[in-house]
Amino acid sequence: MTNHWTDIANANLVLVMGGNAAEAHPCGFKWVTEAKAHNKARLIVVDPRFTRTASVADYYAPIRTGTDIAFMGGLINYLLTEDKIQHEYVKNYTDVSFIVKASFGFEDGLFTGYDASKRSYTDKSSWGYEIGEDGFARVDPTLQDPRCVYQLMKQHYSRYTPELASQICGMPQDSMKKIWEEIATCSAPGKTMTILYALGWTQHSIGSQMIRSAAMVQLLLGNVGMPGGGVNALRGHSNIQGLTDLGLLSNLLPGYLTLPGDAEQDYDAYIAKRSPKPLRPGQLSYWQNYGKFHVSLMKAWYGANATAENHWGYDWLPKLDIPGYDILKVFDMMSQGKVNGYVCQGFNPIAALPDKNRVMASLAKLKWLVVMDPLATETSEFWRNVGPYNDVQTANIQTEVIRLPTTCFAEEDGSLVNSGRWLQWHWKGADGPGLARTDVKIMSDLFIRLRKRYQAEGGAWAEPILKLSWPYKVPDDPTPEEIAKEYNGYAVADVTDATGAVIKAGQQLSGFGQLKDDGSTASGCWIFCGSWTEAGNQMARRDNTDPYGMKQNLGWAWAWPMNRRILYNRASSDPAGKPWDPKKRLVWWNGKAWGGTDVPDYKADVPPEAGMNPFIMNAEGVARFFARELMNEGPFPEHYEPFETPIGINPLHPNNKKATSNPAGRVFDSVWDTLGQAKEFPYAATSYRLTEHFHFWTKHCPINAVLQPEQFVEIGEALAKEKGIAAGDRVRVSCKRGHIEAVAVVTKRIRPLQVNNQTVHQIGIPLHWGFTGATRHGYLTNTLVPFLGDGNTQTPESKSFLVNVEKI
Amino acid sequence: MDLNRRQFFKVAAIGLGGSSLAALGMAPAPAFAEQIRHFKLTHTHETRNTCPYCSVGCGLIMYSQGDTAKNVAQNIIHIEGDADHPVNRGTLCPKGAGLLDFIHSPSRLQYPQVRKPGSSEWTRVSWDEALDRIADLMKADRDANFIEKNAQGQTVNRWLSVGFLAASASSNEAGYMTHKVVRSLGMLGFDNQARV
């Protein structure tokens, strides 16, 4: 979230789209209720289904799954055509005036630089700004230049007329316009809309671009950096934010640092590439400090062994030959027999990954599988024959499975990061059952055993294992305190910070501003620096006062970065440093410094007249409508159909098959044959969570099993009538990859939509059942999901696929 | 009111009998305290925690029997929302309100186990056996398949034949340690639920 949960109460308008906040995040959703009660806010819900969020909305409109960019593109067109934008904000705080290279273009659904044979944009050189002789990007503050971002954006979205947007989305034009008009009112400087989304946007082959399109709307309205505004990813798991922050992804290091590629053999060039110079005069471009963050990480990991001479252990980091070995890639390799061993720590891939049958077959090719979990997951029992729910030949599965019991939240100390970026400490209340151990102890013990083997016997590239810093008092069971202090960071030698204060060697650092690239500081995750200082554990703070009544709660726990609660909050004030609206004040210039109801996400001593812009992490200093080369399918979001489309064409580009679905989406060669066509599988399906369950966990809890005991699918009344299906009947839902059987819930809440002059029925498929646990056994819903992903994140398209449905 | 014969007799009879109880001196004991249901949290031990499900991060109070004295193990008997927490203010959703059943789920794993190739059952093993086996398997594979240089002779130091999925419901401390260990081994097939 750019903002955070309690801040939703500051909104005037709440748009829930690409998510179902009331069901998936009920306690966070209370702040929507509060905004309605105390701020007269209105709630708009756009969703393929009339959800429980819609049940308390002021306005609901249906949309065909996977078409959100058409809706947002139409909205951008509407805002620009009607000139309902926050002019001062857009002019000063965004890239609208930047001039784009003359070679950049867009034709019939494809941007310049596309290589169809590789299904990717291999040449993104045209996706950038014109650079002037002064080394800075050229701009035209009058916005008249036809090559400026404003004009290009206007041109790009002029195609998204209400008629066409409605034809794609299946949302009636009058509903669409009603929503657009209401959203447009939030372009007034003091009025804010918040957008709440979740997996309903990420789980598409164009998910990242959906979210970008929403961010563009918020920038046009001047709602980013504002209280009650922002683009807010509600996120799924309790520490999914923390694990992303800590970089537990194929290509990342902690704090959004990135691993080098094969070609990056030169350490200095690796750092330089990630430390962009400002693209405009006077801008901070904070990533210029990349080297300090990286060196401090390597000092935390390798201690005295990381030196300037060995480039802080640069060779101890693995290098990537492809963009990343994400989970889809690894399972594709596994299916080809290229992976021998796999460890699942609190992850149930057979249930969570697309195409269960493919995942099942891939796991069976492993020589060994280790599962660490508090619960008996399906993955740990993938080899067990459970009738139709897991119809496997147990004796033929030659995988050795080792299952390790872990403690759960109640049985350990530690911190989690919520989606508002709050790091909150928790305490152990009891021992785990039986011989269960913490993940920390298991990983540490395993590492110690491995290191002993390398010490005794040697082996392949033993250096990083032998040199890893392991300063913990009990080596096979470090305490959470020791680890938290390490990721916060400490002075390795005496260091002097910008204020002249000296931090003695061994003392905790109080913020990432103190980090150095000379090896004198260590910090395992620079964005967490400040969470455990000399003043103690900041994550355990429990002062819930709210002195300004702005719901920022600065004394509760600790938020990264530097306890800032709303990102880009400098943008809540006008260029002169005065809040756009006295009722929506976050930070302002008091004549000497920036301060206010939040910690400034800005350099606190830079006066407004210096012209430093609010988006300090961007080299431009401003927010980008034009994504440059940073996205894989183009600088502007464009609507592409789901890979399994019920209408077979992209109405924006009906004659270009290459532009039907995401031209840069992730599809492996072996997957094309597993995709179905509308002829055979005519219904657009979407999968989702229910409020009664949490993924595949709560089916193990008797109390939750009672609430939704048995697998079901939701079918609209019209389709049910057509198919002769009554509520409570059992139905078979099938796709090219397999089928499930479930009870039919027949509902008025899913309506047939008119799309591209044809009727499209949608089917809703909740995902919580499986073949272990306290509920009635069910089929893993992801049996139906295609094994393909988004062009940037590789997130599977779990929200849009094609099925058929029949009464059994 | 329509009342048939059978209903009339039955109602009359029951009314008669019931009223007679009081008339016969069988009225309940006068103390009102007996009617008060026992309040089950008296003398429980409170521990603050955070809900492990979604990422709202609701504050919890866990109530356990046992006052942490040496001779009694803490047993969590009730969980409710932490009223001080700025976000949830004491509330919990249907998942969070039922966390007690997660802690005490019949599906909780208790011991390390191994399922041998082709087998249809689990065998209990000790932690030492389990971890030594994993360390042996990992080292054998790493030593056999580690890539120090690519075809161009560039130093790449990666290990692709073993992968690791991390848990986005585990703590930062567990995540940080996991990352530190996994990268030091050179693994790249490394992901967490943020991907899906």
Next chain:
Amino acid sequence: MASQDIIARSATTTPSPSVREQEQVAKLIDTTKCIGCKACQVACAEWNELRDEVGHNHGTYDNPADLSSETWTLMRFTEYENDAGNLEWLIRKDGCMHCDDPGCLKACPSPGAIIKHANGIVDFNQDHCIGCGYCITGCPFNIPRISQKDHKAYKCTLCSDRVAVGLEPACVKTCPTGAIVFGSKEDMKEHAAERIVDLQSRGFEHAGLYDPDGVGGTHVMYVLHHADKPSLYAGLPDQPVISPLVGLWKGVSKPLALLAMGAAVLAGFFHYVRIGPNRVEEDEHPSAPDTSVHEVDPAVHVYDPHKPGPQGDQRP
């Protein structure tokens, strides 16, 4: 403790303490804020240590399908197309209404099995319950259920154990959106009035409070978007009244009781009610059912140990 003075006991003529002025409490359920998440169902089960059976999906979101001795509250979902043709998903938390004039207590023949606290809470004391099911007949809202395990009646206690020590009921505390609130009845009515103004400003001209007179008002009240049509909400009675059967036995049979029946009659009575014949006879004067009054033949609520499976009302 003072707030828990008992002011009425079933089948008891002993006068109750009545000197202390005690505040009336109420739980207000705002159906317009309710997101149907069922957190209240879970909190109720968790606090009261109830785990109902893992049932089936019957083609709706309602689960369990009905109240039971182990499910004291549940959400009832209704899909309603309003006059403008727009869909509304009406969700109502069902459970004991804690009537000010509790029909269950009036109907109960067992002394002290049903009590009413001075603050308005109506509670069942299973130690005194004889399992006759008369409370069900007396209840205009079809709430109490007889357990198959111990043949006693159960329903929501309004967490009288929590309220006694100054806490709110478990469902109230847990409710994520604040759709369930708790306080003095007066405060709750005031809060409801504010909600109704807000709802009217959002286009619900018939928004209103449900606090029906027919049972003397209730200590569980609803804010409804359509207060003119309570029955839209999964059959919430438009005008609930206590079954006339209850009035009948109070009026006619009570004086007879004073003729001092012997203990043998009592024994026969228990035998008859608990394990006596379970026959359903044809009505001599069949008539169209009146949906506003829940009339139940007491006999069908008698648990038959020889008959397997759930008994009593089965909601579709």
